[in-house]
Amino acid sequence: xxxxxxxxxxxxxxxxxxNFPIDQRLKxxxxxxxxxxxxxxxxxxxxxxxxxxxxxxxxxxxxxxxNASNVLITAGAxxxxxxxxxxxxxxxxxxxxxxxxxxxxxxxxxxxxAKPVRIPLTEDFLPDWERIRSxxxxxxxxxxxxxxxxxSGMVWDKEDFKELQSLLNDFPxxxxxxxxxxxxxxxxxxxxxxxxxxxxxxxxxxxSSFGKTFHVTGWKIGYLTAPTEVMTEIQKVHQFLxxxxxxxxxxxxxxxxxxxxxxxxxxxxxxxxxxxRARLKNSRFTLLPSEGSYFQVASYKNISSESDVEFSKxxxxxxxxASIPLSVFHADNRDQKxxxxxxxxxxxxxxxxxxRLCKI
Ligand SMILES: Cc1ncc(COP(=O)(O)O)c(C=O)c1O
Numbered sequence: 001x002x003x004x005x006x007x008x009x010x011x012x013x014x015x016x017x018x019n020f021p022i023d024q025r026l027k028x029x030x031x032x033x034x035x036x037x038x039x040x041x042x043x044x045x046x047x048x049x050x051x052x053x054x055x056x057x058x059x060x061x062x063x064x065x066x067n068a069s070n071v072l073i074t075a076g077a078x079x080x081x082x083x084x085x086x087x088x089x090x091x092x093x094x095x096x097x098x099x100x101x102x103x104x105x106x107x108x109x110x111x112x113x114a115k116p117v118r119i120p121l122t123e124d125f126l127p128d129w130e131r132i133r134s135x136x137x138x139x140x141x142x143x144x145x146x147x148x149x150x151x152s153g154m155v156w157d158k159e160d161f162k163e164l165q166s167l168l169n170d171f172p173x174x175x176x177x178x179x180x181x182x183x184x185x186x187x188x189x190x191x192x193x194x195x196x197x198x199x200x201x202x203x204x205x206x207x208s209s210f211g212k213t214f215h216v217t218g219w220k221i222g223y224l225t226a227p228t229e230v231m232t233e234i235q236k237v238h239q240f241l242x243x244x245x246x247x248x249x250x251x252x253x254x255x256x257x258x259x260x261x262x263x264x265x266x267x268x269x270x271x272x273x274x275x276x277r278a279r280l281k282n283s284r285f286t287l288l289p290s291e292g293s294y295f296q297v298a299s300y301k302n303i304s305s306e307s308d309v310e311f312s313k314x315x316x317x318x319x320x321x322a323s324i325p326l327s328v329f330h331a332d333n334r335d336q337k338x339x340x341x342x343x344x345x346x347x348x349x350x351x352x353x354x355x356r357l358c359k360i
Pocket of ligand 1: 016075076077078079102146150179181208209210211212217220221222
């Protein structure tokens, strides 16, 4: 959709990336690093200074004490997810993926020779625990969770974590790959992390992304945390995938992290969500709730009976706003007449996009 948006010179609300400037301080720190001796390979796990800062942040936000050796710096969350699946999953095993799901989960499972078991979320985009339970067995190695959720923007409740805890109790071989790249972007509800839950944190690999948290998606830098026995295996895959990750970016982030206050990120994006929603109030779209992430899902049932793929392509070409059809996040490509907009944009872009969308 980004390619189509460029071709049509449409406003691109499809792919999830911010279009506003990043923090000047972050840029200045990066420039400073370039004059220092930070241009050679970093250690395999990442700079210890950065990993220590990450453990401090995890303690600050989630009150979990972790050792720097339980943190691995990765080339974005994507590589963290790939390395985890390759390390942990073997032929004959199964991995539960909850649909609609982000597109980088399934392929590494297939490459491992394992079977992806794709289970739809409820109509409200929350886990359908009964259905999940009936699809988990002793063959299930991993369940991949994503909270706050892309594409729906929904956020899990305490009850969801109780269900997950109980599932882990019943299936001692089951692990959780917890994709929390939007951990600091929640609105009315506070984010609950796998880091905070007893019985879950020691059975979870938690994935985070500096790209999402500091508006630097192009830096492709993130991290995962894992218990020692699993980390040893993940590092073996990491070694031959990338060995180590961009040193100047690591060094910059090690200096930047202690200066940042991530508690403001939710309200920063909440303002954008509210700004965008207010401007779509008089459109013919029905807006679904957005509790977290920087995505807004909209139903166009009142506007057209076209498939979501046809509809989003047409409005890109005819009205100049690109979105993502939700069917592409489902194994069965189910068409619920829903499209996703990314509101990580400046106000000018959101205003212009909303004006165009109100004409549909
Ligand atoms: C749910 C989810 N997981 C992982 C990623 C990948 O993050 P990164 O750019 O850090 O690889 C994204 C990016 O859009 C995402 O939305």
